[in-house]
Amino acid sequence: MSDQDDAKSYKATLNLPETEFPMRGDLVKREPARLEGWESSDLYEKIIAKRKAADAPCYVLHDGPPFANGDVHMGTALNKVLKDLVMKSKSMAGYECPYIPGWDCHGLPIEFKVVKESKGLEPAEIRRRSEAFAREYIDIQRKSFRRLGVLGDWENPYLTLAPEYEADIIRVFATLVEKGLVYQSKKPVQWSYGAQTALAEAEVEYEDVKDIAIYVKFPLVTGDHAGDASMVIWTTTPWTLPANLGIAVHPRFTYLKGEFTHAEKGLTERFIIVKELVETFGAKTGFLPSGELEEIKGETLAGAEAQHPFLDRTSKVILAEFVTTETGTGAVHIAPGHGSDDYLAGQQNDLGLLSPVDDLGNYTDEVGVPELIGQHVHESNIPIIKILAGKEALVGKEKYLHSYPHCWRSKTPIIFRSVPQFFIRIDELRETALGEIDRVDWLPHWGRNRIHGTVESRPDWCISRQRTWGVPLPVFYMPGEELPDINADLARKVADLTESGGTNLWFEHDDAWWAEKLGLPEGTRRCTDTLDVWIDSGSSHVAVMDRHPELSCPADLYLEATDQHRGWFQSSLMLSVAVRDAAPYKTVMTHGFVVDQDKKKISKSAAQKAGKPVDAAYFYNKYGADILRLWVSSVDWQNEVPFGEDLFKQTAEPYRRFRNTLRILLANLHDFDAAKDAVGPDEMTLVDRWIMERLNEVIAECEAAYEAFEFRKVFNTLNQFCAVDLSAFYVDITKDRMYCDAPDSVRRRATQTTMHVVFESLVKLIAPILAFTADEAWEYAGHDTSIHLETFPEPREAFNGSAATEAIEQLTRLRDLAQVAIDAAVKSEAFKKRERAAVQFALPADDPARPVLANSGEEALEFLMVSKFMVEDATGEAGASVMVTDEEECPRCRRSLSVSATTGLCDRCDDVMSSS
RNA sequence: CCUACCGUAGCUCAAGAGUAGAGUGUUCGACUGAUAAUCGAGAGGUUGAGGGUGCGAAUCCUUCCGGUAGGACCA
Structure with a gap:
């Protein structure tokens, strides 16, 4: 028999790993x-x-x-x-x-x-x-x-279009009405002319655009400075000028009045500009102070009236805190119909309200300038600038880059426009909401500040949309009435009617039908608006959580x-x-x-x-x-x-690692029946006890990480465990006993018992992540129900200590020490395999590895995966030297141990062969 | 402009005062009894920059730079 034949014939006597669990995931x-x-x-x-x-x-x-x-x-x-x-x-x-x-x-x-x-x-x-x-x-x-x-x-998912869901939305609306939270008002809302509807804050996205900002002169016609000077406003939206009804100044700012000269044009004007911006104003417009400037306190300007540059009316000077000295002139153009600050300022100062723009964004008759009627506001900036120039009211212009709100759907710019809309009073809810925010756990923690900030500052919630695909705003206009009847009882009746038929009824029947159904007088009209979709999804805690018995x-x-x-x-x-x-x-x-x-x-x-x-x-x-x-x-x-895709692919590699680790464990357990073959903790060897201690740690870490939603930590922990502890150490070291020991030797069974526990724990810990693969491995392990019915493993009390881990740490130290010497020897071609090495450790007398070696001779040899080792006293640091072993290689287990002269096998293999 | 978070190996990320570690990629080697697998080794980092407090700083403080997100301005 040749050596090769020997090896072949012995291969059949080994317990090689065996499993149907495919290596490739497919x-x-x-x-x-x-x-x-x-x-x-x-x-x-x-x-x-x-x-x-x-x-x-x-x-x-x-x-x-x-x-x-x-x-x-x-x-x-x-x-x-x-x-x-x-x-x-x-x-x-x-x-x-x-x-x-x-x-x-x-x-x-x-x-x-x-x-x-x-x-x-x-x-x-x-x-x-x-x-x-x-x-x-x-x-x-x-x-x-x-x-x-x-x-x-x-x-059975929940759908916001389901009739019963829609009915609940309307009931939530009814509750809001009952609590007096809903009102109708004509105030500026963010309007998408592309989509022809009002929008909520969350439906707006900002884009950088280049606009033309202009400086416009408003000559004062009443007050202390009447006929003596002009206010100058600055705006990026010339199209809102037809709706100008006021000019705001800051009460505590200091303004300068005096002569300004444009040298190139040879023009001289008398302006009132805030002190801080006179220089910038000069740089942008070319108008430089050309005489003495008089200081004026902002508050003294209040009440004066200025001539509108191209309309036959005046604009009132008012005071407002929101005026800044960052850009412009310190005098802010106020169009109450086209801005929320403007609106509030207008209300406080009785300016009235103009919003001469229709749904499509075109000027209406109200605009007051014949050639602008029917023109789109965003095509009117240039014409208006021309009008201003013609009236010599244009003081200057500049290009201005800023972020401007756009409709998230139609991508068109948004305009502020005043049309009657329905609102929820946020002030009534704000305090409770802010209090509740602090009772909630926000992950990550800064989420708290983010929502706190938005709730703190958000204006009333515009909930009406001029759209069709939504839940109708269940409100009626009584015959002859301008204002709607916002009525909770009616809303609830609508809800009951739509509970089965859905809100399509609202669109399929006419006013008369509804009036009759609800017992309302003839001539009652329905509101044609729909509710903001954020009401839909925001009502899910009622429509879903309160409705499903299993939820709460x-x-x-x-x-x-x-x-x-x-x-x-x-x-x-x-x-x-x-x-x-x-x-x-x-x-x-x-x-x-x-x-x-x-x-x-x-x-x-x-x-x-x-x-x-x-x-x-x-x-x-x-x-x-x-x-x-x-x-x-x-x-x-x-x-x-x-x-x-490159980043994505990086996770394919760890996947293979998980899969192969599960596979080798499975394969090593092919002849193991836990019920019959498992051994107790006392029978386990050092490496078994070590991996069990490690497993306990891994279980604790993973479960804590899952608890904290730190899935990445689970991933890292398990990946490390599989790659380092299992693949590179445990599985590698136990190969010899798994393959070469007698199938039911205590040592082999102990390791199988351990591997069984490790496998079951590992597959459960990874199951939430690798939902399919874990289930597949579980099936190959002989279970006929899904892994997902299981619960996480418990750490085993018997292995809560760290005694084995500490011993293994010492052995690992020696292994690393030996590795250096072995690598050098392999490089110089003294021998090729580490199994052929005889290692001489030089250890100080008090080296902590000494007792470990003394207590676990055979196991240490296994762990080091060398032929033999000796220990000598060292004076300084620990070290290792290596030479080729004088032992023969056992042809069956390929370890270099003392072999029998008759069979040529090592003692263990000899035993296994003779008893089989 | 303000605030928050972040900045560590080519890439993705760990360590949260005590000799900077994994995975992945890359290079070289071993094995052919986990084999479209497995094992070993090498290269790769003045931890964004500077300053400060410590015996000692990636870690704490501070200034700056860069990224991202909110907000302010604008609307």
């Missing part, structure tokens, strides 16, 4: 099949039922409804997977975790698309098409969320992206404070946006142009949902989340 193929299994066996319901049976406490994460348009992109996927990580980990921590997903269905974005496709539709038809559109995307998104392994009640309010957790501080968190808070005087949540967690690798915002269109996929489907179809889930777990959700 996730794209396997996950859908597993998913089908989960759904056909009602896994979600089973988990809930199991926790219920165990009388588990509830943990409620209330799902924020994504908008039902568009595919699921990485940002949405991040949000849903984070939620699922929370739910799966809470469930494994022993809670009952009902998860009712929802969708936000009404609103401008959908109506916009529908209307764009075909114009001139009846409202009822717009609504039919909008609903079809929403439902189509709900299905698309639901499919994606399920594919990502997110478990929940997908067959306040929820334990709301979890959305940071933009919801202004959006859903706030609308929910306000409505909840109005309805129940308390916040609807105990904890609010926010995550950052998914941004491009170079930290630029991912807009879908820009990413597509650059050929960078951002659709979740692209990634789960190419890499698998578990890779995506692992990526989510590895990410720092508190800040912006940089994303790109």
Whole structure:
């Protein structure tokens, strides 16, 4: 027999690892099949039922409804997977975790698309098409969320378009009315002429634009300075000048009056300009002071009237604290119909109100200048500047770069415009809301300041929209009345009528039908507005949490992206404070946006142009949902989340590590039956006890990290454990006994017992993240129910100490010491394998490794993976030298130990062979 | 302009007063009994910059620079 044949024949006598669990994930193929299994066996319901049976406490994460348009992109996927990580980990921590997903269905974005496709539709038809559109995307998104392994009640999600949900929205409105929080008023709102509706603060996005700012002269005609000087205002919106009714100055600022000369034009004028800005004014307009300047206190100017530059009326000088000396002239153009500060100032000073602009943004007759009527305001800046120039009222102009609000849908600039709108009085709610904010846990902590800031300063909430695809504003105008009857009882009746039929009734029937149904006099008209969609989603704590028996309010957790501080968190808070005087949540967690690798915002269109996929489907179809889930777990959700395919791929490698670690454990357990073969802690060897101690730490760390939603820490801890402790050490060191010991030797069984515990613990700890892979491994381990029904492992008390860990630390020290010498020897070709090394350690007398070596001779040898070692006394530092061993290599186990002269095998292998 | 958070190896991130560590990538090597796997080694960091307090600072304080987000201004 040749040596080679020897080796071959002995291979058959080994217990090599064996498993059907595939090394390659093939996730794209396997996950859908597993998913089908989960759904056909009602896994979600089973988990809930199991926790219920165990009388588990509830943990409620209330799902924020994504908008039902568009595919699921990485940002949405991040949000849903984070939620699922929370739910799966809470469930494994022993809670009952009902998860009712929802969708936000009404609103401008959908109506916009529908209307764009075909114009001139009846409202009822717009609504039919909008609903079809929403439902189509709900299905698309639901499919994606399920594919990502997110478990929940997908067959019964909440939809804000559901009749019973709509009815609850109207009931919330009725409650607001009852509490006297709703009023109608004509004051300036942010108006999108592109979408022809008022907008809420959260529907506005800012863009940098270049405008022309102008300086305009208003000659004083009454007061101390009548005929003697002109006020000069500065504005970036010349189109608001026709609505000018006042000029505001700061009461405590000092203004200078005197002669200003424009040298080039040869013009001399008498102006009143705030002291601090005279220089800037000169630089921008060319008008420099050319004589003595008289100081005037702002407050003394009040009440004077100035001539409007091109209209036959005067503009009153008023006082206002908001005037600054940053830009302009210290005199602020006031158009009460076109700005909120302006509006308030106008109210306080009885200026009246002008808003000569229609829904489309065109001037109405009221504008007072014939050639402007019908002109669009944003095409009127130049004509107005020309008019001003013609009247010699234009003092100067400059280009001005600033951020200007735009409609989030139509992308057109927003104008402030006054039309009758409905509002919620925020002042009545503010104090309670602010108090509640401090009772809520905000994660990360600075979320508290963010929402506190917005609630503190937000103006009254404009809740009416001049749109069709939404819940109608349930308000009526009695015959002959200008003002609406805002009536809670009527609203409740509307709610009851729509409970089954839905609010389509509002659009399908006419005023007469409704008047009759509600017992109102003939000639009653309905309000044609719809409610702001933030009322829809903000009412979910009533329409969902109060309605579902398994949920309850306040929820334990709301979890959305940071933009919801202004959006859903706030609308929910306000409505909840109005309805129940308390916040609807105990904890609010926010995550950052998914941004491009170079930290630029991912807009879908820009990413597509650059050929960078951002659709979740692209990634789960190419890499698998578990890779995506692992990526989510590895990410720092508190800040912006940089994303790109390269970054994404980095998590594929750790995935393989997890998978292979589970696989080798499984493979080493192929002939192990815990019920029959497990041994007690006393039988375990040093490395077994060490890995059990490590496992206890890992369990504690992971469970604490899950508790704190620090998934990345779970990821790091487990990755480290698999890569370093298991793969590089434990599995490597125990190979010899696993493969070469007699199958049921105590030593081998002890290690199998350990591996069994490690496997079961590891697979459970990773299950919330690798939802599919963990379940697959669990199945291969012989379980016929899902891993997701399990709970997290408990640390084992027997291994709570650190005795084994301390011993292993010493051995690791020696191993590192030996490694250096071995590497040198291998390099100089003294021998090739570390197993051929004989190591001579030189240790000081008090070296802590000495007792370890003395107490665990054979195990130390195994751990060091060398042929033999000796210890000699060292005077200085510990060291190691190495030479080739004089032992023969056992052909069966390939270790270099003393071998039998007759069989050529080492003692252990000899025993195994002769007894088999 | 104000406020908050952040800035550590090519990349993604750990350590939160006591010799800067992982993963990934990269280079080299071993094994062929975890094999489209596994093991070992190397290279790679004056921890954004400067100053301060400590015996000692990535860590605490301060100024600046850069990034991001809110807010202010504007509307």
